Amino acid sequence: MNGIIEIEGMEFFAYHGCFEAEQIVGNKFTVYACLHYDCSRPAESDQITDALSYQTAYEIIAREMMKRSHLLEHVGQRMLNALYETFPQLTYAKIKISKMNPPLGGKIGSTSVTLEK
Template sequence: MGVIEIEGMKFYAYHGHFEAEKVVGNKFEVNLRIETNCSKAAASDNLDDALNYQSVYETLQAEMKIPSALLEHVAQRMLDALHNKFPAIEHARVKISKMNPPMGGEIEKVSVTLER
């Protein structure tokens, strides 16, 4: 078993419940942790035997482009897409953070983490 982490992915997207969030958008950060069997790739040094990080990133990027009212919904869509596209993933955890959320105070970020 191996762990692959893609951390600090930055996106600008239009997720949020309030109308202003849907129009103005916001900055988001995504962190991903994947558990998969890495033994074949570790032995062969061949990308064809590995989980392609670039394809994983592109999958998350596509989901971030689809506006949602809730971060929970975005995170669930990401997990569904990852498990559907990459059957070698045994377990995944995704954390989505909305930076400087419009909550009436000085808040660095609010985050949602889901895993499957």
Template sequence: MGIIALEGMEFFAYHGFYEEERKVGNRFIVDLAVTLDLTQPAQTDKLSQTVNYEVLYNIVKEEMEIQSHLLENMAGRVLDKIYHKYPHIESVTVSIAKQNPPVGGVCRQSKITLTR
């Protein structure tokens, strides 16, 4: 088994529970890790036998453009799309962090992580 990861993907988007968050927007940081058997691509050097990280990035980007109230909802959609595109993968972990969340005090980020 091996892991293909994209870390620190940054997006400006209009997500949040509060209406003001959905109007003003915020910065979001997304980390993604896909676990799968990398034996064949390690031997053959063929992209068709692995997961294309450009495709992974575009899946995340597309889902970040769809407004959501909850980070959990965005992460769940990302997981669904990745499994649909790559049904042979073992597992996917996605973390989404919202910068400076509206919590009434100093907080650098709020973050959720889903694994399936």
């Protein structure tokens, strides 16, 4: 049985970007995760130990967000790699990282990078 877990609206303050100011001042980011997985065991057993843990997924994402990087693509790749290493039942994952109010010289709500694996 296929299942989909979506973790929406995760907010972080981190230091990602190519500009020196971004590495010093930091910025607000939001992250969305969509995780497809085989949910046959937890659907039958009703045991949390058989399920893909939302808490663990969040902790992985939060940990990777705290590691400084120049590119959001690099952050997203680390997230995907760690999620697949932790959850063998994953069949597909999508991560969207948005930088709020990026310093591009104008009024911009956000820029985003989406990675899928």
